[in-house]
Amino acid sequence: MNLIIKNNPGFVSSIVLFLIVNITSFIMAKIISYFPSFFSNIYSNTLIGFILPIITLPCTYYLVKFLKSDISSLGITKKNFTKSLSVGVLISICLFIIFGGDHNDYQNVLVTPTIIMLRILYFLICVSVVEEIVFRGFIRQNIWKNKKALSYLLSGILFSFSHVTFHSVINHISFIWFILNRWQALLFYVLIHLFLQIIYDKYQNCAGPIAIHFVIDFFGLFSM
Secondary structure, three states, rough: OHHHHHHHHHHHHHHHHHHHHHHHHHHHHHHHHHOOHHHHOOOHHHHOHHHHHHHHHHHHHHHHHHHHOOOOOOOOOOHHHHHHHHHHHHHHHHHHHHHHHHHOOOOOOOOHHHHHHHHHHHHHHHHHHHHHHHHHHHHHHHOOOOOOHHHHHHHHHHHHHHHHHHHHHOOOOHHHHHOOOHHHHHHHHHHHHHHHHHHHHOOOHHHHHHHHHHHHHHHOOOOO
């Protein structure tokens, strides 16, 4: 194990970033648990959500520099931006046509332009941008550089387990219970990760996966 850590700083950095994401999610969930009125209020709910990008994105940038890499390694680059985004938008439209009718979370909700804008900001920045850059951009690229298949699997498992902390705390259930009773959802997260990662790696750009991720979460296409 010591040899792995010494010879694979990317692995250590990936685990550190994973822990940062989960600790931040834990803090957010605790805030919501102690002040449930925050969660029901769209404004405070969105504000709490921004804790995640405020903490994790600078940490990701620091770790990129620590590994003597470049920000473009995260998929933040002009290269293939148009291609990646076009594919992402096309896939998003197809997913919405196929699944949107049954799983649209906004069908029976009275919404205003302000609420829509806040929800867009939340799901775009706090969820899609953070998770794509952290898991598809950083962790997959660094957790095991010389073994691509293993890096896909490990980053997918970490992505899946990153959902356990927040949902367990906010619903007052143990991590073990969530893992044992929601394993189908965790497996689905791994599959979603693999799908998005393929697109991410094909164009080495985060635009397309962010677009797909946003549409899936904003419209609740695969509510698990």
